[in-house]
Amino acid sequence: MLRREILAVRNTLTADDVREAAVALAGRALELPELARARTVAAYVSVGSEPGTLTLLDALRARGVRVLLPVLLPDNDLDWGAYTGEGALARVQHGGKMALLEPVAERLGADAVTDADAVLLPGLAVDARGMRLGRGGGSYDRVLARLERTGAHPALVVLLYDSEVVERVPSQAHDRPVNAVVTPSGVRRFRRGR
Template structure:
């Protein structure tokens, strides 16, 4: 089965319940707390050895009350790191484009989804992520083993499958709020552990296989 086209969106009932709970907690966060977290997360993440030595980082633009990535994107770009941002395709796979500052982003509304900020320049193709030394993954939680709870759309499962099929081994990093690091999240056969989680209170690394 082709991992580049297979739809791996999960239907795990426990995951669906957890997603609702974590999304509800995020929606209740005060706006001031969300804004302050962006700066703290950027500072914590920039201290990661993986990001300090990365030539290319695949990242994403946070939306709503997600842990903010804007300050981190700007800091990486300012120090000369090549930053790739996703472009959502109709089948939920991801294309990529280069980040060249906030002015390079365009607001795109995909049918049935919230508006996303995406890079407005050249499309580099889904395989562009294979050049990344670090991949920042959106998530709702991570557990003590490094297993990530995503949103369930399958886009980043495809990215991870693409990396694995090509033998690429970038560092996988998740940005979360402190309360989103938990003892256990359900996993399925296609799930992969991340290598580090960054929260406002610090960084935790997990063993790389």
């Protein structure tokens, strides 16, 4: 129900709203120490009315950061490819799911994410504990499990609109909290391991 409510609000946003929020999000995210010192950042390309990421991806690349983007696999796991600019993205339709923008670069394998200093996670909401509500496909649950299994500890950051920071989201035993949420109006940090 919470997913439907958030998606309904997002669907009311205009292209100008999304663009404005993307610029503000990029500015806030670029101030994060975790991103300032990162050499590799795993991120994603926003689609539709998701909080925009291209401005941030381009700014990270301009800083010399290696940006990894996901490629959705048939089993909902994620492979990764390097972001080399908006012109090197392809719109890929995955069955009945939404079309995603994915890198056309060489595939680096599912474990490439373990080299990231920071992982920018998509989501629909985050709560006061730092628990993230995703779209329900499980792709990023697999990424977070892979990070934990390999002993990788990148900063986990979710990018959202201000109204999507809520009191509580449903969570399960396998869910992991994020370190921070970035919204157009600011940054909120969480202690992990709760």
